[in-house]
Structure formats: structure tokens, C-alpha cells
Amino acid sequence: MKSKLSFFTLFTVFFIGSISAQKKIIKTDAEWKKILTPAQYQVLRKAGTEPAFSGKYDHFYKKGTYYCAACNTPLFTSKSKFDSGSGWPSFDNHIGNNVGFHEDDKYGITRTEIICNICDGHLGHMFMDGPKKTTGKRYCVNSLALKFKKSQ
Template identity: 45%
Template sequence: MHRRQFLAGTAAIGLLPQLAFAARFDVTRSDAEWRAMLTPLEFKVMRQEGTERAFTSPLDKHWAEGQYHCRGCDLGLYASDTKYDSGTGWPSFYQALPDAVGTKPDRRWFTTYTEAHCRRCGSHLGHIFDDGPKPTGKRHCINGVSLVFKDA
């Protein structure tokens, strides 16, 4: 197999990062700039689409009134009144704030998930599933390291 064929095949199944993906956002930074402002775990999750371990985020059991913002650009993403305990070990919400979260297909694990990212800076937040509560039926399963909580 030639290198070009291999790269085309791996890109088709989502094994290569979408390099053009980052260029569509209002807030852009170089990898060096992101690394300077984020911890290694935050960088892995937010910029390399990683996942923090379940039950490690203090925001999972945080119930104060306020808003959850993107750690990368401070855009408000989720209101505290849409947060619920999904039992998954990650902060979960049934709805994002208007025009806050973008999505794209995530095909890395031989199935397709809906990846959630900040619409302003493209930082990876987590995934959206169809097993949430009413009124939306959605579960935004979000990495706590991608968020900053701000009191009301």
C-alpha cells in the first residue's frame, strides 16, 4: 500500500485530525499558545479530542447556580439549570446555550458518535447522546476540564 492510499484510508475513518477544522473558528491559537495556557490534560482533551477519566471532575457533582464556560475562550456554553446527574461520571446537560456548541461526526471507534465542540474556538467538549431527559432527550456528556464554572 502506498503512503497516499494509507493516509486517505485513515482520514476516511477519522484516524487523522481534521486539520482544516480549526481554521473555521473565531478564536484561533497555535499549538504553542494552547499549550502555554492549558495543562497537559486540558490540552489533550480540548485540542486532541481526548477524554478525562470518569468521576475525576469536581464539576460532575457541582450544583451551584451559574453558567459553564469554555476554558479555551470563555464563551458561555451551558446554564446550570440544564445540568443533571447522568451517573456517567462526567458533567451532563440536556441542552446547550443558543449558538454555543457545534457538532461533528466522530468515527474514531468504529461507530459514529456526535462530538461537541465550542463553536467559537473549536475546543473539544465531549459527546452528545440520545439518552437524556426531557425536554430534549439529549445527554451532552462533557469533559469537566473543558469547562470553567461562573457563579450567577
């Protein structure tokens, strides 16, 4: 009985620990405007899309990690990046639970919007026409929503 109880305590501690690690970052529009450029604000907070082939990470293949440009949460690694030819940085997977998904019915078509799970910033969309030999998914992400840091 005693060991069951301590296991439960341990589980609770880990459970609460993992929730606090996923703590949301909530800011007002005015606060976001202070830390983002107008172009970043348009994409991350207003679900805008940068023009195809305009982003700095479209044809960019250095080894490292891509973070949310708004809240610095690690979202994608260079290992999952591939050239989709779409004009936007494309990945076939994301890091942990840091990317969220929801249905987007804008423009009369149903797409899967991808967001940063920590600050709810808009990243882009996810499509099911990615590389078949890995996940089959294509995370189509705006460069403006990302910040790259190369691996040490």
C-alpha cells in the first residue's frame, strides 16, 4: 500500500511538472506588437502568410533548431526539414507537444492550421502530401514565424 501511494505521488509530481513545462504565454496585442516586427505580427498574431519564396528559411539547410519567433519554444529541427518546392520552409515532423493543430475553414477549404502550443502563434498549415518514406506530412511554415539557432 505504501509503495502504491509513493508511486502515485511521484506520478502526480511528474504530471504537474509536465503541465507547468507547457505553461501558456498570453500577451495583449499591444505587447506582441512591441516584441514582433510588423511582418512577424501579421503572420503570428493575424494568421497571415508570407509570399512564397520570400522567406529566409525557404532554401536554408543548416543544422540546428527552429524556435517560435514570438516565444522561443523549440518547434522543428533541421533533421525534419525538406525541400517541398512550395516556397515555404517545410518539415515532416515537429518537436514534442510544442505544435498544436486546428481546423481552418477560411476560403471555403478545410485545412489544418498549425500553431505554437505555448503562445498560440500562427505558424502555417499541415498537409498530408509530405515525404512518404517518413511521416507523409508536410508542415508548411512561414519563415517569419521562426527563429533558427544552429547546433553547437
